[in-house]
Amino acid sequence: MKKENTIIVALAVLAAVIAxxxxxxxxxxxxxxxxxxxxxxxxxxxxxxxxxxIVLWICVVIGIAVFTVMFTSIxxxxxxxxxKAAKFSHSTKAEIIWTIIPVLIxxxxxxxxxxxxxxxxxxSGAEMTVKITGFQWRWKYEYLDQDISFISSLDxxxxxxxxxxxxxTPESVDNYxxxxxxxxxxxxxxxxxxLITADDxxxxxxxxxxxxxxxxxxxxxxxxxxxxxxxxTYRGQCAELCGKDHGFMPIVVIALAEExxxxxxxxxxxxxTQSDQQVTVR
Amino acid sequence: xxxxxxxxxxxxAHDDHDHGDHKPTGFLDRWLFTTNHKDIGTLYLxxxxxxxxxxxxxxxxxxxxxxxxxxxxxxxxFFNQMTTMHAxxxxxxxxxxxxxxxxxxxxxxxxGAPDMALPRMNNWSFWILPFxxxxxxxxxxxxxxxxxxxxxxxxxxxxxxxSSFAFVVFAVHMMGVSSIMGSINIIATIFNMRAPGMRLxxxxxxxxxxxxxxxxxxxxxxxxxxxxxxxxxxxxxxTNFFNAAGGGDPVMFQHIxxxxxxxxxxxxxxxxxxxxxxxxxxxxxxxxxGYGSMVYATATIAFLSFIVWAHHMFTVGMPLQAELxxxxxxxxxxxPTGVKVFNWxxxxxxxxxxxxxxxxxxxxxxxxxxxxxxxxxMLAITAAxxxxxxxxxxxxxxxxxxxxxxxxxxxxxxxxxxPKFTGNMYSEKWGKIHFWSSAIFVNVLFFPQHYLGLAGMPxxxxxxxxxxxxxxxxxxxxxxxxxxxxxxxVGIVWHCAFRSKVRATPEVWEGxxxxxxxxDSPPAYHSFNTPPEVTCNALSRAD
Ligand code: HEM
Ligand SMILES: [Cu+2]
Ligand SMILES: [Cu+2]
Numbered sequence: 019m020k021k022e023n024t025i026i027v028a029l030a031v032l033a034a035v036i037a038x039x040x041x042x043x044x045x046x047x048x049x050x051x052x053x054x055x056x057x058x059x060x061x062x063x064x065x066x067x068x069x070x071x072i073v074l075w076i077c078v079v080i081g082i083a084v085f086t087v088m089f090t091s092i093x094x095x096x097x098x099x100x101x102k103a104a105k106f107s108h109s110t111k112a113e114i115i116w117t118i119i120p121v122l123i124x125x126x127x128x129x130x131x132x133x134x135x136x137x138x139x140x141x142s143g144a145e146m147t148v149k150i151t152g153f154q155w156r157w158k159y160e161y162l163d164q165d166i167s168f169i170s171s172l173d174x175x176x177x178x179x180x181x182x183x184x185x186x187t188p189e190s191v192d193n194y195x196x197x198x199x200x201x202x203x204x205x206x207x208x209x210x211x212x213l214i215t216a217d218d219x220x221x222x223x224x225x226x227x228x229x230x231x232x233x234x235x236x237x238x239x240x241x242x243x244x245x246x247x248x249x250x251t252y253r254g255q256c257a258e259l260c261g262k263d264h265g266f267m268p269i270v271v272i273a274l275a276e277e278x279x280x281x282x283x284x285x286x287x288x289x290x291t292q293s294d295q296q297v298t299v300r
Numbered sequence: 301x302x303x304x305x306x307x308x309x310x311x312x313a314h315d316d317h318d319h320g321d322h323k324p325t326g327f328l329d330r331w332l333f334t335t336n337h338k339d340i341g342t343l344y345l346x347x348x349x350x351x352x353x354x355x356x357x358x359x360x361x362x363x364x365x366x367x368x369x370x371x372x373x374x375x376x377x378f379f380n381q382m383t384t385m386h387a388x389x390x391x392x393x394x395x396x397x398x399x400x401x402x403x404x405x406x407x408x409x410x411x412g413a414p415d416m417a418l419p420r421m422n423n424w425s426f427w428i429l430p431f432x433x434x435x436x437x438x439x440x441x442x443x444x445x446x447x448x449x450x451x452x453x454x455x456x457x458x459x460x461x462x463s464s465f466a467f468v469v470f471a472v473h474m475m476g477v478s479s480i481m482g483s484i485n486i487i488a489t490i491f492n493m494r495a496p497g498m499r500l501x502x503x504x505x506x507x508x509x510x511x512x513x514x515x516x517x518x519x520x521x522x523x524x525x526x527x528x529x530x531x532x533x534x535x536x537x538x539t540n541f542f543n544a545a546g547g548g549d550p551v552m553f554q555h556i557x558x559x560x561x562x563x564x565x566x567x568x569x570x571x572x573x574x575x576x577x578x579x580x581x582x583x584x585x586x587x588x589x590g591y592g593s594m595v596y597a598t599a600t601i602a603f604l605s606f607i608v609w610a611h612h613m614f615t616v617g618m619p620l621q622a623e624l625x626x627x628x629x630x631x632x633x634x635x636p637t638g639v640k641v642f643n644w645x646x647x648x649x650x651x652x653x654x655x656x657x658x659x660x661x662x663x664x665x666x667x668x669x670x671x672x673x674x675x676x677x678m679l680a681i682t683a684a685x686x687x688x689x690x691x692x693x694x695x696x697x698x699x700x701x702x703x704x705x706x707x708x709x710x711x712x713x714x715x716x717x718x719p720k721f722t723g724n725m726y727s728e729k730w731g732k733i734h735f736w737s738s739a740i741f742v743n744v745l746f747f748p749q750h751y752l753g754l755a756g757m758p759x760x761x762x763x764x765x766x767x768x769x770x771x772x773x774x775x776x777x778x779x780x781x782x783x784x785x786x787x788x789x790v791g792i793v794w795h796c797a798f799r800s801k802v803r804a805t806p807e808v809w810e811g812x813x814x815x816x817x818x819x820d821s822p823p824a825y826h827s828f829n830t831p832p833e834v835t836c837n838a839l840s841r842a843d
Contacts, residue, residue: 237544265761
């Protein structure tokens, strides 16, 4: 009789806890806002998304289990219902169980976590290299194989709108704070190595769709790599506090199909010789 | 002192039972020169509440600027000063002193001692703090402005702070001195002044967690002091500890800082674990489940907290092996943390629960701290952290463990022991209003920050792309409401101390166990002039 009662209450509480979980983890997406990590456009971003979802689900299940037991107890074991307190104060068996089970869960999590990490850190076999340097508050890109380099800063319309009390509504600016004058153009389907460093303070180069961020540190050259699978425009931001305009040094990557990328390179080189000639003429 | 005088003293103590109740008269004697653990405890708590208000006001400025996209209120540099100062004030000025305040009040009463072991040092360790924080806050009014490089003070950026930086470093040094003296005092008291029969493994959990916290503090505050001293000499005396151009290493600072910083977060949460382990048994009318494993879990967490620091810096570019080590070690911390949570639930299970305000805050703590612990586990997954790091997801994580974690435990402790401290009951009705309002709005404030971080919003930015507008607005509304709710708390405390007509009994709560409840409410000026008899029965657990 009493046992049945406990089970019925536990089921009702379980339903309520699941409903609450749905409400905070799923329902907010119905507003049309993005609430989850991007799947991105690289193997790494897909790996990290999967890993994130696995761990999230494990956490959700643990949370639901703990909260169901706890709220069942809160409903049933109250003085106002005349419940008398039990006397027990420990159980070695229970404590061993809830030490061992979490350890096992962690082992299960550690396997994909290790694989993804090993894969992310393997930058061997890159076909081209881009050096990225962070400055206060812009990025410099150098294509080491193509002999192209330029500086990329916040585009002027965002920059005008972002001044204190500029009177311009951010919504009226295209890609407010996420647009630059000279985007980084990259080919799809090619393994690209990045050499990341900084010239003044620490910055961090982050494009969520590529799946990682990597700190740009003066005096250090960090390595990272990508292999973009889909053409498109991908936006990111500096992710390490670097001074007053830290919020205003976005990153834009334009991924082009191989041939388009090659012609972009030729255009750049042609433009460059032209301006070099102009300099000599003058 | 001559033998005769000692003899007289002893006689007096023996004859005059009120001896312990002679408070110094006069404001300065009572408060500035006090060596009494209760008065110093009160000073710490009042100081902490003041800092909560100041740090909270800064948080309101931050949330107001982030209410919608575009810059409306403050310049970016001032915004950065606000995030930096908010964190420094809350960590070092609000949460840590509040725990020291409770330790001062409670440790002697809980272990059956008359006062702290080193009362003069106790006075000094408190009175350093107002000066340290006046100095820290004064930097906001200096020409070069306050520190704006984040509470983590990473060079080279922090070295761009103007000359006010010297004041920041000195303030941090003073806070460190204060914490170290406070810890030495707590350790000395616990090791030397326990009543006969109060064996270590009979001590209340709050005493245990503070003992371990005190060791953490002594171990890591000097490390922080060393780190900021190197910053100071790099800034003003042309050394190159962290300057790459001079052969220094900016990443080394991060290793040193987080070797302090990760234990530091446990310094803020271990006493909270202790408080919750006191409150849940009282209102469940049932002993704490698994006292022994609670002690060992606390010690394990403290040990592990020294070998996980680099999980704050996965993206700086470490060798793969190091990343793996720090990932596994960090994941391991969730095991003893889980044991704690499970034991709390088992304490409530089959109890006879009532839900006075301290219990509500303790339950709120268990639920919301668990959420913060679970997001911590997610952050431990190194590869995924390359996405999470330095986003609002991290902001949500640490605010869950710190606000409905450490701060809720502080609230719970206040409601639980304030009747003991003042001799008056607080208003239960307003306490409940305060709890429900806090519990709802803290979630409105911080839960949406998980979505923002996952959707790609970096932390420490004053302005953002309109795609993040909706949840920032919700978060800000929750922030304003949560902030306003805390004014209720101030009112409740004030009312309880000065206005309440309802007298508290010595036990205060029906289910209370422990030596502090055998004393009057309020207790005499010196707690136990004669050591009490310690019986198992009087303690919050059966062993
Ligand atoms: C289950 C236990 C926990 C785990 C596994 C965990 C893990 C982590 C990790 C990996 C980070 C770094 C995230 C990043 O920057 O990318 C982090 C940040 C942080 N955690 Fe936890 N955490 C736990 C519990 C706690 C507790 C109990 C507290 C404090 C009461 C805390 C306070 C913080 C703070 C303040 C930060 C951010 C510091 C900063 O960058 O400013 N964490 N945590
Ligand atoms: Cu930055
Ligand atoms: Cu940590």
